[in-house]
Amino acid sequence: MxxxxxxxxxxxxxxxxxxxxxxxxxxxxxxxxxxxxxxxxxxxxxxxxxxxxxxxxxxxxxxxxxxxxxxxxxxxxxxxxxxxxxxxxxxxxxxxxxxxxxxxxxxxxxxxxxxxxxxxxxxxxxxxxxxxxxxxxxxxxxxxxxxxxxxxxxxxxxxxxxxxxxxxIGDGATVKIIHQLLAGVHIAAGAEAMALAAKAGIKLETMYDVVTHAAGNSWMFENRMRHVVDGDYTPHSAVDIFVKDLGLVTETGLSMKFPLPLATTAYAMFATASQAGYGQLDDSAVIKVFPGITLPGDEPKA
Amino acid sequence: MxxxxxxxxxxxxxxxxxxxxxxxxxxxxxxxxxxxxxxxxxxxxxxxxxxxxxxxxxxxxxxxxxxxxxxxxxxxxxxxxxxxxxxxxxxxxxxxxxxxxxxxxxxxxxxxxxxxxxxxxxxxxxxxxxxxxxxxxxxxxxxxxxxxxxxxxxxxxxxxxxxxxxxxIGDGATVKIIHQLLAGVHIAAGAEAMALAAKAGIKLETMYDVVTHAAGNSWMFENRMRHVVDGDYTPHSAVDIFVKDLGLVTETGLSMKFPLPLATTAYAMFATASQAGYGQLDDSAVIKVFPGITLPGDEPKA
Missing domain, CATH: 3.40.50.720 (NAD(P)-binding Rossmann-like Domain)
Structure with missing residues (x-):
């Protein structure tokens, strides 16, 4: 042998x-x-x-x-x-x-x-x-x-x-960065959708159930918004990882003078979450950038 | 009976x-x-x-x-x-x-x-x-x-x-609108990712294959970006449908004074595609808002 x-x-x-x-x-x-x-x-x-x-x-x-x-x-x-x-x-x-x-x-x-x-x-x-x-x-x-x-x-x-x-060399990095564009935007979009559901008084468990059985689903929605429904932000992958990865996506766009309207918007959402003190929480904690809502696990307002 | x-x-x-x-x-x-x-x-x-x-x-x-x-x-x-x-x-x-x-x-x-x-x-x-x-x-x-x-x-x-x-009454409409927020953002994000791949010289077929087998996937990416890879914009659901639906999403946010950064960005992308003359094409044609790239099915530049 x-x-x-x-x-x-x-x-x-x-x-x-x-x-x-x-x-x-x-x-x-x-x-x-x-x-x-x-x-x-x-x-x-x-x-x-x-x-x-x-x-x-x-x-x-x-x-x-x-x-x-x-x-x-x-x-x-x-x-x-x-x-x-x-x-x-x-x-x-x-x-x-x-x-x-x-x-x-x-x-x-x-x-x-x-x-x-x-x-x-x-x-x-x-x-x-x-x-x-x-x-x-x-x-x-x-x-x-x-x-x-x-x-x-x-x-x-x-x-x-x-x-x-x-x-x-470089094409592997490019493909990964484009993949992260999608992954990051999907987490942020999931957060935006669930935040709107919370604001509109729709039960998050119901919203999660509908989306995960319909054409609005994504791998990230199904995986990460479960954490939001459960109010559990134990970091599997942290907010700051997507600050880094969507930062790489943004830099890639800049280097080519190529517009990436959704990725740069999602970057701003993760960066906002990080600056607000949520950088080490699970990346689904990007939902905490939305004020005016009460989420599962939130302390009741005094 | x-x-x-x-x-x-x-x-x-x-x-x-x-x-x-x-x-x-x-x-x-x-x-x-x-x-x-x-x-x-x-x-x-x-x-x-x-x-x-x-x-x-x-x-x-x-x-x-x-x-x-x-x-x-x-x-x-x-x-x-x-x-x-x-x-x-x-x-x-x-x-x-x-x-x-x-x-x-x-x-x-x-x-x-x-x-x-x-x-x-x-x-x-x-x-x-x-x-x-x-x-x-x-x-x-x-x-x-x-x-x-x-x-x-x-x-x-x-x-x-x-x-x-x-x-x-109204909660059904709300849940559908939130679902459409996700569906529309996912199509636009898929288009943005595939446009960046085209700009970076990554084969779209390869990019599609990687994403659909990884955590960056969404139902809409898998369904609609196939049309982009094939260069086939036969309308299954048209760009103008998402101009309407993301319009409803945007109005919903406005009515609650609730920020929807990704949905409003995606709305602008679909509205741009519609104004550019692509309203009756398949909604995946939102990718045509990105200039400076050549896509499958495009006429070679003279």
Whole structure:
């Protein structure tokens, strides 16, 4: 039997931890890199070969790297920063960059990796923590065919579905950003609709029931407005994530001088929610930008 | 065997014709009222008892009426206009008003019907022509329990699902309007996302495939953006329908001084499309408001 591929996951948040554990479940020799000891300990307990705040101790052993940091700055730091591993990887090691980042960042990181003799797959993911945990993420990726091929064991481990968008670095980021445009607008539209229902005196449970059985439904409405009906804003994905992602969408429009009337409106709604102090609540808490209504879970007015 | 209920459908458009034929299929004695001879002929050929531009000739025989006109003005005209049947119906006849109309219109029509001794169910529908044709519409209705009960054979014939929103006339209209807020914003958001994909050089077929398998999906994205990918704007439901429906949404917000940032933005997009000459195309043609892109089916630029 061939030796198992050795893969490191950088960023052990809810998505990265799920991806790392999926690699373990698929029999890959798995390493983890995260500044938080607790995350490293959790992955070690699950069977990782090694973990650490940086990865220089084991960089030379790796056959592949997956980056699932929150943003481009963290991605750059893990690759090229003080404890960065890029300079310590074997030449040609494929790096799957799966954070949600701008097209410009994707291209710049690919160029810097190339300078270090490394190959990049521009490979954003979707599906949320639940799908990440069971190796069922959707990967929307762009890059040379041989990089896809080199990463095949990792893709098999973490993804239920892999889209090969194109060979052009940046196209993966673009597709993810356009996907987030829809996801963010749908959450904000769900909030706007439920806020109007509350104002009009329609029971939110009834409104939810009608919409989820009719043509006005969306994946996000069905998933997130359930939280509003239940008055439970435990963050599965936080308001501030969509401030970031709709910010990327807005910047993408700006960079092309392309009008995005709904996305920029939705961005303003999430940014308003964040500034009002709801940034760390579940993203469905964007409904709290609407005044003049009482929602499930609200304190009765004095 | 009891005699079959005698029901007239007012407005034999795509929804009304489907509902009328569903009544026939359910064994109800069915009548049709529409100013267009062709529609009347079609329903007669399907087995109607009688049809006409007005319905005074058979109004006295009816046990129930369903109104599926395009708007409130047509509804009022059919009930209270020159050829209106309201004054000729038996006292207490239930009238199921299923056009998409404002809350104010629903309440005003109910009041006028009450003055004529008639009972109203505020009963908007959704599901589109296909579901109407097979008796599988969704009805979101408000009104007194005894009016629901009186209309039960009709509801059984035309609806797959009936929501009893409340006893308050106007709540059905409100729920439908909020549903249309979501439907309209989702179509416009789908158009905005696909326009950005076209601008960024992402294949629309690929973008469609990714979104419809991920959390950014909506019922409307999946249904309507298929038309954009195919470059086929044959109207299943026209741009001008959403100019009307998002107009009702906007008026609803105005009447409550309630902000609806996404719905009013989407209204502006549909109104722009209508003014640009696309009002009678499929509502997915709202994507044509975005300049600077080439879409499937577009003439190559000279």
């Amino acid at each position: 061939a030796e198992a591929m050795r893969v490191a996951v950088i960023g052990l948040g809810s998505m990265g931890m799920g991806a790392a554990k999926s690699c373990l479940a698929a029999g890959l020799a798995t390493y983890g890199i995260d500044p938080r000891n607790s995350a490293c300990d959790e992955l070690m307990a699950a069977g990782a070969v090694a973990t650490g705040a940086g990865g220089r101790a084991f960089a030379r052993d790796l056959d592949a790297v997956v980056v699932l940091t929150v943003n481009a700055a963290q991605c750059r730091d893990a690759l090229f920063g003080e404890q960065g591993i890029a300079a310590h990887l074997k030449p040609g090691t494929p790096v799957m960059v799966s954070a949600t980042i701008s097209v410009a960042d994707a291209k710049a990181i690919a160029a810097d990796l190339a300078e270090a003799g490394l190959a990049m797959l521009d490979a954003p993911v979707s599906g949320g923590p639940v799908k990440a945990a069971c190796g069922d993420m959707t990967v929307m990726a762009a890059g040379p065919a041989q990089v896809f091929d080199a990463l095949q064991p990792v893709l098999d481990a973490v993804a239920g579905k892999v889209y090969r968008i194109s060979e052009t | 009891a005699e079959a209920m005698r029901v007239a459908v007012i407005g034999l458009g795509s929804m009304g014709m489907g509902a009328a034929k569903s009544c026939l299929a359910a064994g109800l004695a069915t009548y049709g009222i529409d100013p267009r001879n062709s529609a009347c002929d079609e329903l007669m050929a399907a087995g109607a008892v009688a049809t006409g531009a007005g319905g005074r000739a058979f109004a006295r025989d009816l046990d129930a009426v369903v109104v599926l006109t395009v708007n409130a003005a047509q509804c009022r005209d059919a009930l209270f206009g020159e050829q209106g049947i309201a004054a000729h119906l038996k006292p207490g006849t239930p009238v199921m008003v299923s056009a998409t109309i404002s809350v104010a219109d629903a309440k005003a029509i109910a009041a006028d019907l009450a003055e004529a001794g008639l009972a109203m169910l505020d009963a908007p529908v959704s599901g589109g022509p296909v579901k109407a044709a097979c008796g599988d519409m969704t009805v979101m209705a408000a009104g007194p329990a005894q009016v629901f009960d009186a209309l039960q054979p009709v509801l059984d014939a035309v609806a797959g699902k009936v929501y009893r929103i409340s006893e308050t």
